[in-house]
Every structure is written in structure tokens, then in C-alpha cells.
Amino acid sequence: MSDFTPTPNVWPCLRAHDARALIRFLVEVVGFEETVVYADGDVVHHAQLDWPLGGGVMLGSMRDDPDDPFPMRPGTFTAYVVVDSPDALHERVRAAGAEVVREPFDTDYGSRDFALRDPEGNLWSFGTYRGEPRKTGT
Numbered sequence: 001m002s003d004f005t006p007t008p009n010v011w012p013c014l015r016a017h018d019a020r021a022l023i024r025f026l027v028e029v030v031g032f033e034e035t036v037v038y039a040d041g042d043v044v045h046h047a048q049l050d051w052p053l054g055g056g057v058m059l060g061s062m063r064d065d066p067d068d069p070f071p072m073r074p075g076t077f078t079a080y081v082v083v084d085s086p087d088a089l090h091e092r093v094r095a096a097g098a099e100v101v102r103e104p105f106d107t108d109y110g111s112r113d114f115a116l117r118d119p120e121g122n123l124w125s126f127g128t129y130r131g132e133p134r135k136t137g138t
Contacts, residue, residue: 011048011058013070014077016120019044019061025119029096031089032056053082075121083126090114090126 016022020042026032032049035056039045043061050056062074083089090104093116101123102115113127 011056012077012079013058013060013072014120014122015060015062015070015072015074016044017062017074018042018119019047019059022059022118022120023047023049025098026057029093029098030124031092051081053084055081077122078124079122080125080127080129082130083128086112086114086126086128 020039023034023037023044026049027034032051035048035050037044037047039047039061045060047059048056049059057079063071087104090100094100099117100114101117102113102125104112104114106112107127107129109129111127111129113125113129115123115125117123
């Protein structure tokens with residue numbers, strides 16, 4: 001990343017049956033940073049969790065409302081998160097009892113990856129692949 005890397009403007013979003021527990025898991029076990037949580041008791045209206053290397057996710061509690069404009073089901077989210085040390089993170093989440101669904105492996109495109117399922121059933125892949133460089137205009 002450089003000083004010219006744009007601020008993230010695409011935010012993956014997910015819902016949870018127990019948003020507070022999911023926030024704790026993602027912060028304490030995985031390593032996200034809790035930026036803000038707007039809630040009434042156990043009902044999380046909006047939470048922003050930032051990833052130390054950039055980007056982040058937004059999440060909230062499942063709504064039992066037929067007029068919900070975002071009727072997302074918990075456990076249907078998946079994301080790829082860039083990490084510098086996937087083996088160290090794998091050891092950390094394994095020690096915390098997380099459900100690892102794919103042990104660390106090397107890809108044919110040079111990444112080191114592993115995957116886990118969070119307590120809500122969402123799938124998270126972690127690896128060193130940072131994507132291809134953006135094309136710059138001339």
C-alpha cells in the first residue's frame with residue numbers, strides 16, 4: 001500500500017443471528033479492529049470492522065421484518081482477506097477453536113491460503129494474494 005492507495009469504497013456486508021458474538025470472534029480470534037458498533041442491547045444495527053492491512057466489513061443483526069430492505073441470511077457470506085502471515089493466523093484461529101475448513105496450502109498462482117467457517121457459518125479465506133495491480137491512466 002502507498003499513500004496514494006484509495007480508501008476502500010466497497011464494503012462487504014453480512015448479517016448474524018448473534019452479531020455481538022460474531023464481532024467478538026472476528027476481533028478477538030481473527031484480528032479485525034472494531035471501529036464502530038451502533039446497537040440497542042444485543043441488536044446490532046450497524047458495525048464496522050476494519051482489517052489492519054486495509055478494507056473491512058460491515059455487519060448487523062438478522063432482522064425478523066418482512067419489509068427488511070436487505071433480507072440477507074446469516075451464514076451465506078464469503079470473503080477473501082489478505083494477510084502477511086497466513087500460517088501464523090492459522091495457528092492463532094486453530095488455538096482459539098475456530099473451525100478450519102481448509103488447512104494452509106500453496107496455490108498455483110503463488111499464494112499461501114487457508115479457510116475457516118465463523119460461528120454463523122460464513123466462509124472466510126485468508127491468504128497472501130493481493131490481487132493484480134490496478135491499471136493506471138496516462
